[in-house]
Amino acid sequence: MELNDYQNQARQTFIVEDKRLSYLGLGLNGEAGEVAERLKKRIRDDNEENLKAELGDVLWYTAVLADELGYDLDEIASGNLAKLESRAERNKLQGDGDDR
Helix, strand or coil: CCHHHHHHHHHCCCCCCCCHHHHHHHHHHHHHHHHHHHHHHHHHHCCCCCCHHHHHHHHHHHHHHHHHCCCCHHHHHHHHHHHHHHHHHCCCCCCCCCCC
């Protein structure tokens, strides 16, 4: 499946009318927290927590939030990879800050 196809299909399941950006931002944060919680339990209990569903929820919120802001996932993904490739070429993958 192509990212923009996923984004278009995900958008069809978004039903919130009010405070859309707040809802999506908070939902994304909540789902990212659930991913972190499952990873923590994986470390603590040394078991295989299934993260696939939680990662899917993070993807849904990301896709719909991006759409709400007028961005498409293909552009976001290719821009992110270009940024990381540039950092790798300049040996700047480590460290912090957006302007590496």
